[in-house]
Amino acid sequence: MKILGKITITICGLLLLFFTSDFPDWGDVNSPASTHLSPYFIEHTIEDTAVPNIVTSVLADYRGYDTMFETTVILTAGLACFLLLRIPRKDSIHRYYRHEPTGVTIRVEGDRYPKGSNVFTRIDSSWVPYDLIINFTCRLLIHFIQLFALYVVAHGHHSPGGGFQGGVLLGASVILFAISGNLRAAIKRFGEKTAAILSSTGVFIYAGAGALCLFIGEQFLNYSALGPLLGTDRIMARSHGILIVEIGVAMAVMAVMIWIYYNLSSAGKQDEGL
Amino acid sequence: MIILTSLVSGIMILAGLVFFLGGSIGMIRLPDFYSRLHSAGMLDTMGLMLTMGGMALYIIHDLTLNNVLSALKIILIVVFIFITSPTATHAIVDAGIRAGMKPWRKRGSEAGK
Amino acid sequence: MTSNLPALVIIVPLLASLVAAGAGWFNRKAPFYIAVIALLISFISSVLLLAQVVATGVAIEYQMAGWPAPVGIVYVIDHLSAMVLVVITFVAFVNLIGNRQAVETEFKNKEGAFNALYVLFTAGLVGMTATGDAFNLYVLLEIASLSGYALIGLGSSRAPLATLNYLFLGTIGATFYLLGVGYLYIATGSLNMADLATIIPSMMNSSTILFAFIICLTGLLVKMAIFPVHGWLPGAYSESSTVSAGLIAPLTTKVTIYIMVRICLTLFTPEYTFGYIDPTDIMVAIAVASIIFGSLSALAQKDFKRMLSYIIIAEVGYMVGGFFLGNRMGVSGAILHIVNDAAMTLALFMAAGIFIWKTGDEKQSSLKGLYAKMPFTMAGFTLAALSVVGVPPTCGFFSKWYLISGGIAAGQYLFVGALIFSSLINAVLFFRIFEIALFEPFKSHHHAGDEEDKVESHHGETIVDPGVIESAQQYSGSDSHDHGAIVIKEPPLPMLVPFLGVCVLLLILGLYSGSIVNNIIHFAIPAGII
Amino acid sequence: MKTKLKKAAFVTTFSITFLILFLFWCIFSGKFDAFHLSLGVISCLLICWATSSDLLIVPPQISRLVRLWSGFVIYIPWLIWQIILANIHVLVLVLSPDMDKRINPKIIKFKSRIKDTVGLVTFANSITLTPGTITVALNMYGDMVIHAIDDESAAALPGDMEKKVAKLFGE
Amino acid sequence: MIWPIDLIILGLVIVSAVAAITVKDLLSAAVLLGAYSFLLCLLWAVMGAVDVAFTEATVGAGVSTVFCVAAVFHTTRRTKD
Amino acid sequence: MSMETILSVKPLFAVLVSLVAIPGIVSSRSQNIREAWTFGAAAIKLLLVLSMLPLVLDGNVLTFTLVQVLPDIGITFKVDAFGLLFAIVASSLWIVTSIYSIGYMRSLNEHSQTRYFSFFAVAISATIGVAFSANLLTLYLFYEMLSLATFPLVTHHQDKEARSSGRKYLFYILGGSIGLVLPAMMITYHFTGTLDFAAQGVMAGHINSGLALLLTVMFLFGFAKVGIMPMHSWLPAAMVAPTPVSALLHAVAVVKVGAFSVVRVFTGIVGTTLLSDFGINGIVCVLASITIVVASLIALSQDELKRRLAFSTIGQLSYIVLGIALLTKSGMTGGMLHIAMHAFGKITLFFCAGAIFCATGIKYISKMKGIGRRMPITMTAFLIGSLSVVGFPPCGGFISKWYLVLGTVESGNIAFLFVLLGSSFLNAAYFFRFSTMLFSAAKRR
Amino acid sequence: MMDTLILLSAILLSLFMIIPLYRAVMGPTVLDRFMGVNAIGTQTTALLIMIGFIYKRVDMFIDIALAYAMLNFIAVLAASRYFHKRKGLTEEMES
Amino acid sequence: MELFSFIVAKADYWAYVILMMVGLYALIAKNNLVKKIVGMTIFQTAIILFYVSIGYKKGATIPILHHGSDHGGEALAAHGAHAAAHGTQEVAEQAAHAVAHAGEAAVKAMDYINPLPHVLMLTAIVVGVATLGVALALAMKVYKEYGTLEEDEINQQLRNG
Structure with a gap:
């Protein structure tokens, strides 16, 4: 297999290398790619959508349909990981508890675990002591990460970033919380059900905004139709429409990232993990 | 004024580069993982602080609100790195201890323990 | 609303999948109904679209977000895509309602996610079919693939490994396609298929375009599992649960072939594909290899679904070969076979679902005596099998007819020979099963009967018409001299009726293939192809 | 950790958190029109609400907060100076040709007298930030394990820094 | 005049990619994949693709490394190649 | 003769009537109802077929196009004289066979009778369909349907032997039809653009x-049901089937469908002029003659009665082919008539064989000595049947053979005359040796 | 003048990155690799800002650098967390 | 110097080919499933490199239009945009006009890097991470089933029953 692989990639590689000679040079201003379609986007983004970040305007408006499915891809991945990995918790396995006042660790078999007790706290089977530095730093940072994420979502029009990057950052903040403490605490704060519903909702905001345009009487995703609803003219309606879908994207991406992390890091048990 | 800030920031950037270089060299020369962390984690942070500071200084030579905010943001990055870098270093060291990695000791100081 | 039909056909499933994914957390039954209704709406819209296209004879163009063609993304519904849309939505709809019980038992507590992914998969395929943008196709391809991985991955214990292999090869295929689009983009600067089609003829000599063609084609061939790169398919389809296999097996390869047709005809114009490059010989050779390999491998299989998977590989060879014959007959045959093979595969996989429901495993040897136990199911199965073999008047015969005609017209006698050879092998395959199902059981029927009862009780309730049992017992007293009671136990009606419907459809498709070709496929093929 | 804050304390914490966040928002955003500011307000409220304001560690008494922060303002320049000094030290160490002789990695253990958790973390991070020493472990009772690269760095601990941090947290 | 950086980083990217698939430890492979993503992010920035760089920074460097480590955490680090 | 084309649904009904009966057969609750369905369908079918007779005798042709499956080919029925003759033979014999089957199955208390009767019905539908086909595609369709429907009948006993015979049967029949007829048909279509049977x-x-x-050779071998050597060996093997099935196979449905198809193809597709112009008919005649002689010789050496009859059938079928391939008017007439005459003769023989088996359980000729005394009526019938097959006047077989002989004479090829005469003698030999043995004294114990 | 300086610094910095990468690729232990990657992350942050200067659009690059720093931290933390959690309850911290 | 400019002109494309082949090699020849997944990621990112290289233009700036104080036209445009966000209908219309005018006057396609490949590649990155997640989930399931990630060991187990 290795030899076969080497032969294949050598042939493929040489072939591909050979055909690069026909390409326009790197950074060539007059290449077809730079002259055929993209000038339209660059020159018309402001007058069409009032968004200076051309990538955002192309992403969420001109090719907004692509992006809707891009978000759906993420949702699909989340659902897929859930479907593949998630196993309902079995209560027969043993669990570890710690008696807070004494620091004694006990192992409980079956479902005789101390319910609702506040002297016993559940700990992971691969328990590590409470790491002060990491925990503290993370607690300090999570807010700012989230704030920054929201900033990225909100300013996708003017600077790089947008719903997707902001969503990942938001998701990363919760992942950071899970890493710094333990998974159960994170799940308690941001439950699986929340993640699942939020992920659907996020994509639904996107697709729903599009469908709303359709019901108002224009094409699908044509945010100009939202103008009367938002009280703006058609161009600004596009700008605001982009913001709306960016928010949807951010929600979906955040939730899915968290959801996938929950499932991956706990092998589907959502009990204890990385 | 412009010349002054340019000069200062240029010096700071160059100094930062020296620290970066020092950190990198330290990563090669030092004998074990723990001691390498000293140079990697710390000298890099220092280098970052200096280069960023230099650039923040340079950016405010043209004193507009946007530039000041940009400079502030650069400072924010430095602050952020100042908080995260030791934590990351600590996490790595902790991981090393838990993985059972023994620190390198000088042959002479073996008895000192 | 009519003007928005092209959007509705995909938006409704998309929205429904989102709702289903959310609703699954509140109600276990709701997702199924949401999915069914969405698929039904989608099916109806696609039928309306087809009617509209056939009536007007003009392709419908729908501008997403209101941007015209090269700037934005457009949907183009012409004869070909409308027909494939109907096929996709029909298969998805029928397969879901036919497998409701399997969904409820195999995906317990995950109905929401399952139904959502099921509908998303359909939406992905629908989008791939309808889109007029080369890159949008990639995104939808990935949606379909990812949801497909999930659906397949939750099958038997071996399913994850098979799915992982599928994922690797699927990613290679999709990425190659993306690379091909990149090559097109670097050469032309456009992503819209119609726009590209106007640019490409002016730059036929460009090696970048040639390479784009080769790479796109390679990617799609990997995705459709033709012979040298077929490795992922048998495992993926045979190890998955039947409801997933019943959705994915009929559709994935077929839609990929549709895309190949679309890319070769719409994007790289026929003049380029068949005139300038002329890949007929090499592609037909690959197709022949695929047909022969698929057939022979199917012969070696003991597992029913695995056998079907290898047959699919052979069928892919039919279509690819037929398309690259490059004449009107061959292309018509390939396109007609997309429809027919989807229906046949659906019928066979639904039959497989019923067999598994009945016997509890997938081995051919456990199909013993099913003719006596479920005559209607087996009648349907026989019809489907005969269709695969290519016996008239089932639909399989007619697409084969066109393919062979095309092969003769193009002088590709090797391809004709391979088709006939494969038909013979299929005959052997299915008659082997018929033999088992007809004649096997009667040696140790008492034990078999006991076991069977166990299996059935394990599978939950089975709806049996008391009258049927009574009559069967009455029979057994009078006319089966050495056999015990043969209890007729058909699967429950929600399972049986869709299955039989599909089987009857095979006949109808066969009988009306003339009008399908005359009214739809004839217009789908550019005039340049004679 | 989840002690229920009293309502007044909650309001204080919430508003302080909000204000801090909003300040940062302004720095991030750089746009001061109503639209973006309102987005900022919404975002900050959202974070304050979603994280139920116990994550960002803000002591409820304003007086203590002011003292702490003013302390930090004094402490940080000193720290930076220390860092620069130490950095130069290590840089020289690393670049010197006879590095092998000069370094002497060792592990030091001691118990800090700082009681406050935040103080401990500040101290530990300050130790790590000054090159030559890395905090290996720290627990709630102030037991610290430090890895030092050479004798000089090791000798400086706990030393001045501990005193300053302790003073900062009012001990 | 940004091409020297581009060339250097291209070289680094290739090195880290090769390293990621040759290293005999899955955790290392995950980490090197992270490094690969960092460098790619830089490369996108060099080519002016700021949004792509941003996405790569968030996704490639952050989330996908975490996913890989999580997967390795629940499986094994061992690999024969 | 004024040829008028009349649009009529009757051919379709004639084909469908037994198919419609199948659900009735399957869902019947008792044996009697089931048999009533079978019989009723048979009777209606015969009536329908007969009702077309007056029109056809007036020189009309009935057609009906069910559906246009390919751009210029449809599933089309056309009833002309030859087809109707065959249809009448088949449907009338079906009634007889049904009655016989009912008795046979009941007396042996066979298993899976529902299946048996269902597929029986499909088989006869397919036969009528072949008879009424207007083009090669329709013919092929029903031909395939017949092949598939008879498979469960052949393997009815479900034991090892039955299954291996079933496989052999399918191998030859389907292999021939898919492997040879289909491509031949496609090539024909490709070059001519039509598949309609033209005069x-x-x-x-x-x-x-x-x-x-x-193409001619492909068609000839491809329609393996006609049993031209070397595509004959499924026929003796298929003798494992229950006797009514054998009767149906050899007398009515299967082999005659093969012969019928060959006739249709030779006359309607290849065309007599082409056959004679290129001298193809000579080759076909030689093939048929070889089959006649060899099959007759083999028949002599068979001990099992049904196998002997089977080889006899192979020989007799080649008479038909030979008669057609002679391309003379008498030869054609003889060939077509022989389809009917041999059908009646052979079915008698098979029924007798079945009766012997039912009554005594004996299969082998060597053990049948003196059986004629125990079953005189049966054996008389047998004698008459064999006389007909040999071609002894005034039996029906004589008429067809007479025309065949005339045909050879007309064609001027005396060699084939000798083939015919010689084989008749061989026929006589194997039948009369057997008959005399039956009526000779029983073996004394 | 200053632009040239920053460009040169950027080139130098990208050259310096070879060393941490060497550590990350060759590093005898996994933790060496972590360290190398972390160092690459830090240098990249500086480099991103410099590229911003080269493009004269610093404000656009700062966000990337900030996000980068954040996620680099998370990745390293997650990776080291692997070792934190890999040991069971039996082996607690020595100190 | 000739050679040098040639290398610079094509280096990106070469690099993408090399990366792609590295990934493909891992996908084909590696034995370990996670290694294959890593290879898959590299394979996908190689395409991204290709696309982004297509988009690059020498001498152009990043595809975000200048706005702020330094360019009059854009400042007007940005102002117009803001006014449109909050002003009355009339003002908004005026502003829209101003925006359109300013856009035509000031923005030249030559000055900005081609944004289209970037958009496409955002999608590709997302697809990449989604695929990575699913692949890792599957690998974990495989590990749970067979206790190993090595393909040959799994095949060995399958062969042994």
Whole structure:
């Protein structure tokens, strides 16, 4: 297999290398790619959508349909990981508890675990002591990460970033919380059900905004139709429409990232993990 | 004024580069993982602080609100790195201890323990 | 609303999948109904679209977000895509309602996610079919693939490994396609298929375009599992649960072939594909290899679904070969076979679902005596099998007819020979099963009967018409001299009726293939192809 | 950790958190029109609400907060100076040709007298930030394990820094 | 005049990619994949693709490394190649 | 003769009537109802077929196009004299066979009778369909349907032998039809653009001699049901089936469908002019003659009665082919008549064999000495049947043979005359040796 | 003048990155690799800002650098967390 | 110097080919499933490199239009945009006009890097991470089933029953 692989990639590689000679040079201003379609986007983004970040305007408006499915891809991945990995918790396995006042660790078999007790706290089977530095730093940072994420979502029009990057950052903040403490605490704060519903909702905001345009009487995703609803003219309606879908994207991406992390890091048990 | 800030920031950037270089060299020369962390984690942070500071200084030579905010943001990055870098270093060291990695000791100081 | 039909056909499933994914957390039954209704709406819209296209004879163009063609993304519904849309939505709809019980038992507590992914998969395929943008196709391809991985991955214990292999090869295929689009983009600067089609003829000599063609084609061939790169398919389809296999097996390869047709005809114009490059010989050779390999491998299989998977590989060879014959007959045959093979595969996989429901495993040897136990199911199965073999008047015969005609017209006698050879092998395959199902059981029927009862009780309730049992017992007293009671136990009606419907459809498709070709496929093929 | 804050304390914490966040928002955003500011307000409220304001560690008494922060303002320049000094030290160490002789990695253990958790973390991070020493472990009772690269760095601990941090947290 | 950086980083990217698939430890492979993503992010920035760089920074460097480590955490680090 | 084309649904009904009966057969609750369905369908079918007779006798042709499956080919029925003759033979014999089957199955208390009768019905539908086909595609369709429907009948006993015979049967029949007929049909279609049966064939002017020869041979061997050597060996093997099935196979449905198809193809597709112009018919005649002689010789040496009859059938079928291939008027007439005459003769023989088996359980000729005394009526019938098959006047077989002999004379090829006469003698030999043995004294114990 | 300086610094910095990468690729232990990657992350942050200067659009690059720093931290933390959690309850911290 | 400019002109494309082949090699020849997944990621990112290289233009700036104080036209445009966000209908219309005018006057396609490949590649990155997640989930399931990630060991187990 290795030899076969080497032969294949050598042939493929040489072939591909050979055909690069026909390409326009790197950074060539007059290449077809730079002259055929993209000038339209660059020159018309402001007058069409009032968004200076051309990538955002192309992403969420001109090719907004692509992006809707891009978000759906993420949702699909989340659902897929859930479907593949998630196993309902079995209560027969043993669990570890710690008696807070004494620091004694006990192992409980079956479902005789101390319910609702506040002297016993559940700990992971691969328990590590409470790491002060990491925990503290993370607690300090999570807010700012989230704030920054929201900033990225909100300013996708003017600077790089947008719903997707902001969503990942938001998701990363919760992942950071899970890493710094333990998974159960994170799940308690941001439950699986929340993640699942939020992920659907996020994509639904996107697709729903599009469908709303359709019901108002224009094409699908044509945010100009939202103008009367938002009280703006058609161009600004596009700008605001982009913001709306960016928010949807951010929600979906955040939730899915968290959801996938929950499932991956706990092998589907959502009990204890990385 | 412009010349002054340019000069200062240029010096700071160059100094930062020296620290970066020092950190990198330290990563090669030092004998074990723990001691390498000293140079990697710390000298890099220092280098970052200096280069960023230099650039923040340079950016405010043209004193507009946007530039000041940009400079502030650069400072924010430095602050952020100042908080995260030791934590990351600590996490790595902790991981090393838990993985059972023994620190390198000088042959002479073996008895000192 | 009519003007928005092209959007509705995909938006409704998309929205429904989102709702289903959310609703699954509140109600276990709701997702199924949401999915069914969405698929039904989608099916109806696609039928309306087809009617509209056939009536007007003009392709419908729908501008997403209101941007015209090269700037934005457009949907183009012409004869070909409308027909494939109907096929996709029909298969998805029928397969879901036919497998409701399997969904409820195999995906317990995950109905929401399952139904959502099921509908998303359909939406992905629908989008791939309808889109007029080369890159949008990639995104939808990935949606379909990812949801497909999930659906397949939750099958038997071996399913994850098979799915992982599928994922690797699927990613290679999709990425190659993306690379091909990149090559097109670097050469032309456009992503819209119609726009590209106007640019490409002016730059036929460009090696970048040639390479784009080769790479796109390679990617799609990997995705459709033709012979040298077929490795992922048998495992993926045979190890998955039947409801997933019943959705994915009929559709994935077929839609990929549709895309190949679309890319070769719409994007790289026929003049380029068949005139300038002329890949007929090499592609037909690959197709022949695929047909022969698929057939022979199917012969070696003991597992029913695995056998079907290898047959699919052979069928892919039919279509690819037929398309690259490059004449009107061959292309018509390939396109007609997309429809027919989807229906046949659906019928066979639904039959497989019923067999598994009945016997509890997938081995051919456990199909013993099913003719006596479920005559209607087996009648349907026989019809489907005969269709695969290519016996008239089932639909399989007619697409084969066109393919062979095309092969003769193009002088590709090797391809004709391979088709006939494969038909013979299929005959052997299915008659082997018929033999088992007809004649096997009667040696140790008492034990078999006991076991069977166990299996059935394990599978939950089975709806049996008391009258049927009574009559069967009455029979057994009078006319089966050495056999015990043969209890007729058909699967429950929600399972049986869709299955039989599909089987009857095979006949109808066969009988009306003339009008399908005359009214739809004839217009789908550019005039340049004679 | 989840002690229920009293309502007044909650309001204080919430508003302080909000204000801090909003300040940062302004720095991030750089746009001061109503639209973006309102987005900022919404975002900050959202974070304050979603994280139920116990994550960002803000002591409820304003007086203590002011003292702490003013302390930090004094402490940080000193720290930076220390860092620069130490950095130069290590840089020289690393670049010197006879590095092998000069370094002497060792592990030091001691118990800090700082009681406050935040103080401990500040101290530990300050130790790590000054090159030559890395905090290996720290627990709630102030037991610290430090890895030092050479004798000089090791000798400086706990030393001045501990005193300053302790003073900062009012001990 | 940004091409020297581009060339250097291209070289680094290739090195880290090769390293990621040759290293005999899955955790290392995950980490090197992270490094690969960092460098790619830089490369996108060099080519002016700021949004792509941003996405790569968030996704490639952050989330996908975490996913890989999580997967390795629940499986094994061992690999024969 | 004024040929008028009348649009009529009757052919379709005639085909469908037994198919419609199948659900009734399957869902019947008792044996009697089931048999009533079978019988009723048979009777209605015969009536329908007969009702077309007056029109056809007036020289009309009934057609009906069910559906246009390919751009210029449909599933089309056409009733002409030859087809109707065959249909009448088949449907009338079906009634007889049904009655016989009912008795046979009941007396042996066979298993799976529902299945048996269902597929029986499909088989006869397919046979009528072949008879009424207007083009090669329709014919092929029903031909395949017949092949598949008879498979469960052949393997009815479900034991090892039955299954291996079933496989052999399928191998030859399906292999022939898919492997040879289908491509031949496609090639024909490709060159001529039509598959309709025309009076003078459709190939003339489109296809050169070499291809025509190839296609003719492909059709001849491809319709393996006609049993031209070497495609004959499924026939003796299929004798494992229950006797009514054998009767149906050998007398009515299967082999005659094969012969019928060959006739249709030779006259309607290849065309007599093409056959004679290129001298293809000579080759076919030689093939048929070889089969006649060899099959007769083998028949002599068979001990099992049904196998002997089977080889006899192979020989007799080649008479038909020979008669057609002679391309003379008498030869054609003889060939077509022989389809009917042999059918009646052979079915008698098989029924007798079945009766012997039912009554005594004996299969082998060597053990049948003196059986004629125990079953005189049966054996008389047997004697008459064999006389007909041998071609002894005034039996029906004589008439067809007479025309055949005339045909050979007309064609001027005396060699074939000798083949015919010689084989008749061989026939006589194997039948009369057997008959005399039956009526000779029983073996004394 | 200053632009040239920053460009040169950027080139130098990208050259310096070879060393941490060497550590990350060759590093005898996994933790060496972590360290190398972390160092690459830090240098990249500086480099991103410099590229911003080269493009004269610093404000656009700062966000990337900030996000980068954040996620680099998370990745390293997660990776080291692997070792934190890999040991069971039996082996607690020595100190 | 000739050679040098040639290398610079094509280096990106070469690099993408090399990366792609590295990934493909891992996908084909590696034995370990996670290694294959890593290879898959590299394979996908190689395409991204290709696309982004297509988009690059020498001498152009990043595809975000200048706005702020330094360019009059854009400042007007940005102002117009803001006014449109909050002003009355009339003002908004005026502003829209101003925006359109300013856009035509000031923005030249030559000055900005081609944004289209970037958009496409955002999608590709997302697809990449989604695929990575699913692949890792599957690998974990495989590990749970067979206790190993090595393909040959799994095949060995399958062969042994």
